[in-house]
Amino acid sequence: MIELPIYRALDIAPGQRYFDCLPLRASLSTSSCAQRWAAAETSSQCHACELGRAHHADHNLDKRPGLRKTDANVGACFRCGRTDLRIIKVNGLCVSCSNREAEWRKGRNGKGKPPITFKPLHSIEVAVQRPDASHERHLVQALHDAEALGRVLRNLPAGGRLQTSERRVVAWNAATSAFEHVCERCGTAGLILERMRGEGALERHAWCCNGEPVGAGWCLAEVRRLPFALDAEAAAVWLNTDPDVQEPGDAWVPTAYPCKCGAGLIEGLLTKPARRWNTRCRACGDSSTNDPMLGDM
Numbered sequence: 001m002i003e004l005p006i007y008r009a010l011d012i013a014p015g016q017r018y019f020d021c022l023p024l025r026a027s028l029s030t031s032s033c034a035q036r037w038a039a040a041e042t043s044s045q046c047h048a049c050e051l052g053r054a055h056h057a058d059h060n061l062d063k064r065p066g067l068r069k070t071d072a073n074v075g076a077c078f079r080c081g082r083t084d085l086r087i088i089k090v091n092g093l094c095v096s097c098s099n100r101e102a103e104w105r106k107g108r109n110g111k112g113k114p115p116i117t118f119k120p121l122h123s124i125e126v127a128v129q130r131p132d133a134s135h136e137r138h139l140v141q142a143l144h145d146a147e148a149l150g151r152v153l154r155n156l157p158a159g160g161r162l163q164t165s166e167r168r169v170v171a172w173n174a175a176t177s178a179f180e181h182v183c184e185r186c187g188t189a190g191l192i193l194e195r196m197r198g199e200g201a202l203e204r205h206a207w208c209c210n211g212e213p214v215g216a217g218w219c220l221a222e223v224r225r226l227p228f229a230l231d232a233e234a235a236a237v238w239l240n241t242d243p244d245v246q247e248p249g250d251a252w253v254p255t256a257y258p259c260k261c262g263a264g265l266i267e268g269l270l271t272k273p274a275r276r277w278n279t280r281c282r283a284c285g286d287s288s289t290n291d292p293m294l295g296d297m
Helices: 030-039 050-059 095-106 145-154 232-240
Strands: 018-021 026-029 122-129 135-142 170-173 178-181 192-197 201-206 253-258 265-271 276-280
Touching: 018 030, 026 030, 030 050, 122 145, 135 145, 135 201, 145 253, 145 265, 232 253, 232 265, 232 276
Parallel strands: none
Antiparallel strands: 018 026, 122 135, 170 178, 192 201, 253 265, 265 276
């Protein structure tokens, strides 16, 4: 819980409450504080201010806080969950995980020996809707879903959303014992191609209807599992039934579940001594405890 300041009223501004804002070294009204919090950029002192969030909730009782970007240089590593190391802005990983991956790609560590403890990465597909309503797929080399989702969300422009309810037509191929994409236009299976372009973006091509693809790098499109979205309360229930629950910690860690708002990732905190998960989405403010202050803890 936050410590509330001492409020005072001024005769020249009836109906307003004022307080001394220590970070800004200024006297502010609660309404001005709420407006500053709502409009704050990630580099501003107001962005992660718990008091500003509380004032915004007081002045906007009929609606939830707006979707807001979180600071790109602080927080938990999307891969290992550590919070005590600097986060690399381009990938959302801590410096330790980034260095270990670089050693793995080079095939040797700082001592010139092959890395033997590095866990192999997987190709994880994440579909997004960009601010202009166009759809895009990303193929992320990550250790788990939480990392892939967090990294895509981190670099998604404001107004973009995760696509967690995408409908796909697939068919089972008994000869290869694998699912194949089906062309939505003609119904032919196994002739959907894909290739990587740009920074991890996937491009798809229907060979059956659009003929020979242009350029190199095409291969048969793989059917990959897509993540499903949950609200904070459902994510907490799901995590609390997990028999492989990790040791309690004091930091919020990203989970493998995108929030239903589409703009954030569900984060979890395993509390002591009950060993129960609390969950939240920092983008929309949803939390498993229905505590409006939980989002900025």
